[in-house]
Amino acid sequence: MNESPLAESRAPVAEVDPAPEATARFGRLRERTDELELFISGLLAFALLAVPGYLFDAWARSSLHTEGMYFQVLWFGFSISVGMCYVLAVALIAHLTVRGYWIGLIGLKSHFPKGIDWERLQHMGPVSRAFLKARDGGLDGSIERADRLATLLFSTTLLAVQTLAGTLVVAVLTLCAAMAISALAGGAERVGMTVVATVLTSLFALALVPALLERAIARRQRRGQSSDRHQRWLQRFLGAMQRIPLLRLMQAMQLTLQSNLRSRSFMVAYLLAVMVAMVLGGVQVLGSLKFSLFNRYQVMTDEAVEHGMLSAHYESLRSAHDQLLPYPMIPSDTISGSRLRVFIPHRPQRDNPLARQHCTALPGARNEATGMQAANAAVECLSRLWQVQLDGTPVDLHDFMPMERRDLDMRGLVGYLPTAGLTPGRHDLSLVWNAEGGTRGGDRRREFRIPFWYAPDP
Incomplete structure (x- = not known):
């Protein structure tokens, strides 16, 4: 007996699993990512090494005419900008080096699919050959590791630059606000410095708020007490932080890297890169003030x-x-x-x-x-x-x-x-x-x- 058209229209439609399609789409995108990384690195790496010189000239000319808070604004802008340029340039050069190694491995793979032919390494002793062969992951493993390292370098570099850019924006806005308050107070620089110290202390305290609330929530839950109010406070605070575009951009990259790598080692390397970047501007200024940072002038002192x-x-x-x-x-x-x-x-x-x-x-x-x-x-x-x-x-x-x-x-x-x-x-x-x-x-x-x-x- 034939089913009516109405019954056919009511027949359940088989759902299509979107996972294979998404995987294929991201696979195609991944093939283009390597090219984009190489293009961006090659375009910026060496050009950025020339930028600190121009920034130094601009800062040197301007700093001679200022004092107090005005000088501090110029200094923060110069030091952080120079640090961003050097960190980004050095990291991108390292990224280009790793990507070049990766390309070389792919070329070897295309011509020598089997990788190392250990039987033809007759000049190598049997013990050394056996030891290295046991630890050889093959060309496929080397290609995968080089690809992973290049991607991590590129992503971590962008994360450090975003952090420095955010620090620069916060520092300049804070100093500008302090200058305005100082001017209203009759030009007292002490008032401006107090404002800066207060803002920096408040920002540091805000960074500790989520951890403190999480501890309070866990403590109340262990005691069998209600923690609904603390959870609402924490959610409202996190929601407010999500309204800051730069933090929202950094969050996806930082948490992905932090959760897939050794969390503590990653944070140490990440914070070390940021601190080194902020010191590089001072090193450049010191190098301009001194005849030579490294010398052995023991007589002509x-x-x-x-x-x-x-x-x-x-x-x-x-x-x-x-x-x-x-x-x-x-x-x-x-x-x-x-x-x-x-x-x-x-x-x-x-x-x-x-x-x-x-x-x-x-x-x-x-x-x-x-x-x-x-x-x-x-x-x-x-x-x-x-x-x-x-x-x-x-x-x-x-x-x-x-x-x-x-x-x-x-x-x-x-x-x-x-x-x-x-x-x-x-x-x-x-x-x-x-x-x-x-x-x-x-x-x-x-x-x-x-x-x-x-x-x-x-």
């Missing part, structure tokens, strides 16, 4: 050259390596004209705190005068911070005047000392900043000696 000649004191000899050395300077080590130009840079990060103590005519070390009075006030203030002598004879800084040097990207005092009374030969210009300062700290006494040779035109 730093103390020796400081009492000799430094290129940073002579405009004709300065280079990009002297960019972070805003030292007093003269045009050259040989002077032939009738005047010796002396330029004393003004660095807000160093001079402003001292000016607030000594320049009593400028409330808060703020020069709010106009016209020629502004120039005179600037000279009067900075002359209290410096002492200058030429061959032991004091130089009156009140004869100097303010100057802006776009070629050096600096502002400061400039004076033209007469050379008519000088004899041909060597002479010494001595400058002292904060003569009454101590021997340590940012406001310590600083001495500068600039030897030059006077060779008048015949």
